[in-house]
Amino acid sequence: MRNGFFTLTLVICIFIISCEKKCDCNQSWDSSLTYVKNDLVSYDGKCWKAVAQGRGIEPGPWLQNGNDIWEECKN
Numbered sequence: 001m002r003n004g005f006f007t008l009t010l011v012i013c014i015f016i017i018s019c020e021k022k023c024d025c026n027q028s029w030d031s032s033l034t035y036v037k038n039d040l041v042s043y044d045g046k047c048w049k050a051v052a053q054g055r056g057i058e059p060g061p062w063l064q065n066g067n068d069i070w071e072e073c074k075n
Helices: 002-020
Strands: 040-043 046-050 070-072
Touching: none
Parallel strands: none
Antiparallel strands: 040 046, 046 070
16 A cells, blocks of 8 residues: 555656646747746747746846846756
């Protein structure tokens, strides 16, 4: 019983992690929109994931040019 619970827990964790890493950026970034944590956008040929709420912050390298909202999303 205990071994079965461990296996089930492991499978669920792997499933959740694999879903979180999926980068499905169908929406283009729009400077007039407010984005919230986990929003995904496409910008400059890359997929970006919001790690905080913000508006008008151009996706790019973390903590450069005022970016404290976006991190590049990689599968």
